[in-house]
Amino acid sequence: MLETLGLSAEAAAVYQVMLSHPAADVAGLAGASGLTPAQVHDCLDELGQYMLVRASGEHPGQLRAVSPEIGLADMITRQEADLAARQAHLAASRAAVTRMVAERADHRTTQxxxxxxxxxxxxxxxxxxxxxxxxxxxxxxxxxxxxxxxxxxxxxxxxxxxxxxxxxxxxxxxxxxxxxxxxxxxxxxxxxxxxxxxxxxxxxxxxxxxxxxxxxxxxxxxxxxxxxxxxxxxxxxxxxxxxxxxxxxxLGATRYDEPESGLSGTERELLRLLGGGLTDETAAQRLGTSSRTVRRQMAAIMERLNATSRFEAGIKAAQRGWLQ
Missing domain, CATH: 3.30.870.10 (Endonuclease Chain A)
Incomplete structure (x- = not known):
């Protein structure tokens, strides 16, 4: 149970023994807690850091356990103070972040x-x-x-x-x-x-x-x-x-070829782009494809129109109403 306050299990065990056997020396504490004398000394140092032991007036040279009503209550008070300090630090950090965000917002223009x-x-x-x-x-x-x-x-x-x-x-x-x-x-x-x-x-x-x-x-x-x-x-x-x-x-809808021209939407758009004077490279960029694909598609359209040049293909496509 005392481990929840930050004590190690060994130090908590030694503290319990000291409360039950106030006159026990290091050897007695070691025997009762199942620890070595060296481990008991380490535990006494730990208990001293938490102010749970004091010098014994009745047994010179030994330490006595501070009663739980005083020692453990003081531990909780100190932990509450530490928590309050951490919360204050967190609040200060949050305020600093808020100021930084506000300062960055002030530098942004309305545009x-x-x-x-x-x-x-x-x-x-x-x-x-x-x-x-x-x-x-x-x-x-x-x-x-x-x-x-x-x-x-x-x-x-x-x-x-x-x-x-x-x-x-x-x-x-x-x-x-x-x-x-x-x-x-x-x-x-x-x-x-x-x-x-x-x-x-x-x-x-x-x-x-x-x-x-x-x-x-x-x-x-x-x-x-x-x-x-x-x-x-x-x-x-x-x-x-x-x-x-x-x-x-x-997405998921079927895109049918246009009934009169037999063109896909991409082919129809390609004719419009090239008819507007765009280069293969620019048209490819607008269509999200490669210039090689543009040339292949245009060659297929020319074959379909029985045209010998792109200029002728444009004229025939316009005559058929494919560019409307």
Whole structure:
């Protein structure tokens, strides 16, 4: 029982013996407690640190046990004082953290906070993810790596457990990557919504419709991000997302070829992009695929149209109404 106060089992045993046999010397204490004299000396030192023994006036050169009513009560009083001191230290530490957070908030502009580097972006997303209450909206162009997905999974699961809803927009090319397909179905299993489209807006994550994170450089989202809180900018981002979301295809839905053209959604978008003057490389980036795939798809479209050049293919596609 005394071990709960911090005493070792051996010291507690010696203390009990001393209370029962006040005149016992070291040898007697050793015999009664089953310890060696050396161990008894160590126990007496420990009891002395807790102020549970004092010099005996009746037996010079020996120690006597302080009665439990006094010694143990004093121990509890000291422990309560230590606990109060630790609580005061904890309160001071919490106040210091609160001041630091407030100071950082004062340095942020109403338009947004610039975050440089991937580590800083991840810290920001984690902070906003912990604070989100109702909804997370995400646009994920390109192909997420397995490492990025695994790093975000615990935070997503924790948010779902709090009843947060999630809508995520991927490029249609994501359907061809097994790890993204698996992740998307996991989001669906948690109550999230996932849609895909051939082309989608720039990368963004919007929390509770009040805060957004967008890349400083859309071509390299790992360079840095802007934390946006300005209502005007947020409204524009939300409108952009909703427009893309409303025309995207829910994951799991069958996407039929267009009946009159026989084109898939990606092929139709490719014709629009190339017809607008984009290069293969730029079109591939917009579609989340490779320039080699773009050239292969365009060659197939030209064969279908019986065209000898891309220019001719564009004219024939327009004549057939494929670009409307």
């Amino acid at each position: 947004g906070e610039r975050i440089l580097g991937l580590d800083g972006i991840q810290d920001l997303l984690e902070r906003l993810g912990r604070a989100v209450r109702t909804e997370v909206i995400g646009v994920q162009p390109g192909i997420q790596t397995i490492a990025d997905i695994e790093a975000a999974r615990p935070a997503d699961a924790e948010a779902f457990s709090r009843g947060v809803t999630m809508r995520t927009l991927y490029q249609e090319a994501a359907r061809k990557h097994p790890h993204l397909e698996v992740h998307a179905h996991w989001l669906l299993s948690q109550g999230g919504e996932v849609r895909t489209a051939p082309t989608i807006p720039q990368r963004m994550v919007i929390f509770d419709r009040t805060q957004a994170v967008v890349p400083i450089d859309p071509a390299d989202h790992r360079r840095g991000a802007l934390h946006v809180t300005e209502p005007g900018i947020l409204t524009a981002l939300l409108d952009l997302f909703e427009q893309a979301w409303n025309t995207a295809v829910p």
